[in-house]
Amino acid sequence: MEQPQVFVSFFLDASRPNSDGKCLIKLNIYQKPHKRRYATKFHVTKEDWAKLNSAKLRDEDLKEIKKKLNALQSQAEDVVATIKPFSFVTFEDAFIKGIVTTPTATTSRMLTDWFTTSINLLKANDQVGTAGTYQTTINSINEFKKNLQIQDITPAFLQSYEKHLRSENKSLSTISIYMRNLRSIINKAIKDKFLSRDAYPFKSYEIPTGQNVKKALKDFDINHILTYTPEKADQQKAVDFWIFSYLCSGINFADIIALKPSNISGNYLTFYRQKTIRTKKKDLRPIKVGLNSRALAIIEKYKNTDPQNPYLFSILEAGLSAKTIKNRCQRFIKWVNKRMYEICEDLGIENKTGTYAARHTFSTVMKRKGAPTSFIKDALGHSSVATTENYLDSFEDEVILEYANALTTFNQSVLKAV
Structure with a gap:
């Protein structure tokens, strides 16, 4: 049975304004029929809350708050995407307590889905730079061949993909990064017992590496x-x-x-x-x-x-x-x-x-x-x-x-x- 969708939004707790008349903004996580709310560090008046949600926001202080709330919402959504099936307890461990756990192994055969799961986990762990390289890798693979399944990654595919990257004048460093990211995904699939260890394609394919360009001064x-x-x-x-x-x-x-x-x-x-x-x-x-x-x-x-x-x-x-x-x-x-x-x-x-x-x-x-x-x-x-x-x-x-x-x-x- 398919789980109900999880929604991330914000809620103004107007029931307890502080001495300045400002109310606490809470992060709202809703999965029908359940919802939980988590305190943020932001307080605004009811009037400012209305402005925050308007299309024409001009107040610079409110713009900064909205910017940070958007970042918080994006981070929460990234964490939610890694939790399959969704659990409020797991979300609290990963997002509120900062304990990021490995998500349940994907049941999809599609290579893109395996990359997406890893990318979401990296983002949830604040490894946005590495997540970016994984996204670039799967974009490159999809440009080469679309709709690949995890078992399509064979030594022959790796050789042809490397040849394709070289034809595009990609540097040895770039080729190495793409291949190491792909190898990491394959290792994950084997670890999760989705792919047989006998099918490991990198045992007969060597990832190319190049010497770093020397940048030291005399x-x-x-x-x-x-x-x-x-x-x-x-x-x-x-x-x-x-x-x-x-x-x-x-x-x-x-x-x-x-x-x-x-x-x-x-x-x-x-x-x-x-x-x-x-x-x-x-x-x-x-x-x-x-x-x-x-x-x-x-x-x-x-x-x-x-x-x-x-x-x-x-x-x-x-x-x-x-x-x-x-x-x-x-x-x-x-x-x-x-x-x-x-x-x-x-x-x-x-x-x-x-x-x-x-x-x-x-x-x-x-x-x-x-x-x-x-x-x-x-x-x-x-x-x-x-x-x-x-x-x-x-x-x-x-x-x-x-x-x-x-x-x-x-x-x-x-x-x-x-």
Whole structure:
């Protein structure tokens, strides 16, 4: 028997206005004949509630509340979509308590349905970036062949799909991401006993991988950036945050914007990577960074002064959805990159030097200065040395040429002795 549809909406509890005459907005979850309401942090008057639901909303404060309510509703709907069959208790665990459980295995044979289930779970777990790559993957597969079933993924299909991606000039990195996402779906189907392990298509197909394009700067280019003083304030802010990333073990910008004052203790910064904090359950270790005087000065210069804002830097504020945080991060990175490209042009640095170059540059400088790969691995927050080695820059051209010349250059005293 098909379950009744679940509806997500909001309800103004006008029965208990506060001293300012404002009433609590509640999240309303309705599945005929049952409904439950959950308190939000938003209070408005009856008049403002009517405005919130009108087509022509002009009040800026109410616009912000509506924006956050829309994000909350979207998040709730994503969680509801993962719960099959729907249960209020499971919803409360996933949404109210923040405990996301794996949804019941889909009974559909359609590959798109398996991707949709995983995408909804990722969104419910605030992994909006990964959810985006899964959505891009299934879009690409559907463009190649429509209406595929889970058992249609064979070694022959994987070979033909890879050939198709190459014909579209997709990079090895993109092909690898698509194939790894598809492999994850197949593994899920096998784990849920929907697909036989004997039918595992990746045992006779190897996912292509390519070396990362080296983005590290040479020593004299690093020095130019460290000593550069832009005339424009926006360029100064961009280069300051680039330098902060470089000085703090190549910290990702997603981790920079998520920092809080509690992450700073004296001359040390301690944090968990946002990339792994929700996905890595075992051996989750914090990254500890020593802060030199330059890094401390940047923190002091840009630290948030709003006591209501919990973040170290005022790029984010409280109450934002995971999707909004992702968008803010992407916009900030784009903003910094644009100005860093301008700075590199002024300095005569040939390669475009965006935010990610700071991370590669940190790891390569550590290598040049003789730091053990194990130390660099821990500083970057990698789980394996192999991952770190992909970050480390190849030997510079001058060093390669030096070794080539050494093949025909010998110690004269040794030659005379012979």
